[in-house]
Amino acid sequence: MKKAIHYINQFFAGIGGEDTADYKPEIREGAIGPALALSTMLNAEVTHTIICGDNYIGSNTDEAIKEILGFLEGKEFDIFVAGPAFQAGRYGVACGNICKAVKEKFNVPVITSMNEENPGVEMFKKDMYVFRGGKSAAKLKDDVKVMAAFANKILNGEKTGSADEEGFFPRGIRAQVWLESGKTGAQRGVEMLIKKLNGIPFETELPIPALDRVPVAAPIADLSKANIAMVTTGGIVPVNNPDRIQSASATRWGRYDISNVDRLESGVYKTIHAGFDPAAADADPNVIMPIDAMKVYLKEGKFGKLHDYFYSTVGTGTTQAEAARMAKEIIEKLKEDKVDGVIMTST
């Protein structure tokens, strides 16, 4: 029989409420509280329950995760479940943190459940299956049932459906599917258009995520002293593409030293972007990554310093989730060099 381990907080373990929220991590054999409910619905044995106080893990996150990962060392388990956390913010964040760490270290599927108002949803929905849960513990049984049904599919090696079909928050991952209807994109597009023209409701296949506006960053006060970095999604790379950045749906990026060149020469750099005819950019990579113009402005003293590297990836087919992740990785490098401003060229 397959095995599962379940994480819950001090309250659901029956230890106590806020007064015991500093409870240190503990592992117990068998299923306790929500884990007991899970064990009756799961095609697996819940061998252990991990308990931790919400405040303890909130204030000592790294230590708590380390201790809990230590408990799991050497234990066999096929799936890890946490919560459900409902609207309990600290509990939700704890479930997310633990699931993420367990997934990274042990590479097993992790599942949790939170209400959409739980801040843990935004923080972790892209990292794991976070099921849409109820507002309070009154929904405990329902939420556990949904998680158990999905967990059983994974444990049995069955095909799982989309986020909406299964009931978890979209993770920003695209999956290819064969439609049972067998209708091509062209047919579906025309059907949608006809519905739209006739004022009949239709469902888009490409929902645009809700607008997320970012406040304008403070402008550069003195450009002549500023350190500027160049970034592109136009796929300009050294001709051998050393970082093997994908030509579409990229998950990788690279940075390339331009401290000793006046421009990007054809034959040394090219584009690997699959979304347009590369001829012009291969003949002169500066039409996408204008290092030549930047170097002239630098010599003229218009700005103070050109960051030693330009950064590149491919924008076509790349999900927003991947783009955001790559940007965060790039930002770390920019901050190391105290970059003051960025020019991003997109194709």
Place this chain on the structure above:
Amino acid sequence: MVKEIERAGIPVVQMCNLIPVATTVGSNKIVPTISIPYPLGDPSTSLETQWKLRYYRVGVALDALTDDIKEQKVYKVKI
């Protein structure tokens, strides 16, 4: 990517051709380019024309980094 950079507090200018996409997604400072495959230099024009266009528009982008705006702005370009 632009938004993540801006969110990190680093001013950023996006140079791109698909202005409606950039405005919808939420870039704050946008400098238009002339096409997708060759944003900053049309190969059917002379190298000098290409250079003038590229030098000018990159200059607009650099100046935009110093611009104190309160809301999204698409910069006007003359060439």
